[in-house]
Amino acid sequence: MLACNLLSAERTGVFYAKEQRMPVRSIASGKSAAKAAHAFLSAAVEQPGNGYQSTMGRLPREQLEAYVVGRTSPGALQRPRNPVQMREEAERCLHCDCHAPVSCKLRRFATEYGARARVFRNAERPAPGGLQRHGDVIFDSGKCIRCGLCVQITAERHEALGLAFAERGFTMHVAVPFGETLSKALTLCARECVEACPTGALAVESEEERSDNTPNCRHC
Ligand code: SF4
Numbered sequence: 420m421l422a423c424n425l426l427s428a429e430r431t432g433v434f435y436a437k438e439q440r441m442p443v444r445s446i447a448s449g450k451s452a453a454k455a456a457h458a459f460l461s462a463a464v465e466q467p468g469n470g471y472q473s474t475m476g477r478l479p480r481e482q483l484e485a486y487v488v489g490r491t492s493p494g495a496l497q498r499p500r501n502p503v504q505m506r507e508e509a510e511r512c513l514h515c516d517c518h519a520p521v522s523c524k525l526r527r528f529a530t531e532y533g534a535r536a537r538v539f540r541n542a543e544r545p546a547p548g549g550l551q552r553h554g555d556v557i558f559d560s561g562k563c564i565r566c567g568l569c570v571q572i573t574a575e576r577h578e579a580l581g582l583a584f585a586e587r588g589f590t591m592h593v594a595v596p597f598g599e600t601l602s603k604a605l606t607l608c609a610r611e612c613v614e615a616c617p618t619g620a621l622a623v624e625s626e627e628e629r630s631d632n633t634p635n636c637r638h639c
């Protein structure tokens with residue numbers, strides 16, 4: 420697509436979308452191109468943010484099976500074989516997007532300090548886990564940066580279980596003690612923990628953040 424803006428120093432810009440193997444990625448590519456063209460055409464009026472973008476990439480099968488827990492049914496991982504299954508496939512959503520793309524401090528600092536995800540593309544990383552729920556509150560452990568704020572808050576509010584650090588070293592992570600559920604961990608201060616969490620790890624599902632000017636992260 421060719422865009423022309425007489426108020427811009429560059430005057431014209433070319434924006435393109437790539438066809439990908441997965442239709443949903445082709446759509447995302449088209450959406451990004453349209454957003455970029457819109458930003459170019461309205462450059463004299465507004466300066467849309469261009470935040471850090473992270474992407475999870477392809478997960479090995481066993482990690483994918485763990486990742487879908489709480490997000491969709493395991494059957495959704497099967498290749499659709501008939502029109503009914505194809506329709507279900509088209510309508511399903513892994514909810515792998517982030518609920519805090521606007522307020523995430525990790526993203527803000529990554530943008531501010533010019534972090535480049537490609538530098539770490541071959542580094543080992545912990546497997547992203549499933550989604551835990553407590554009513555409308557969700558805990559997405561893959562987005563947790565182990566800052567400990569929620570652990571501290573649940574201790575200060577004298578939650579019977581609360582949240583705690585499990586294991587040590589590289590495998591250290593935040594979890595509900597004794598393998599209990601999130602609803603047993605957060606009985607007094609769920610909202611406080613969500614508000615303190617610097618990333619989208621603890622969030623309120625129905626309060627997903629969206630902003631026209633801030634491109635959303637494509638999962639951690
Ligand atoms: S996916 Fe969410 S939590 Fe992760 S960096 Fe992006 S905005 Fe932050």
Ligand code: SF4
Nearest residue numbers: 563564566567569616
């Ligand atoms: S506040 Fe959020 S990022 Fe920090 S340890 Fe808790 S869940 Fe993880």
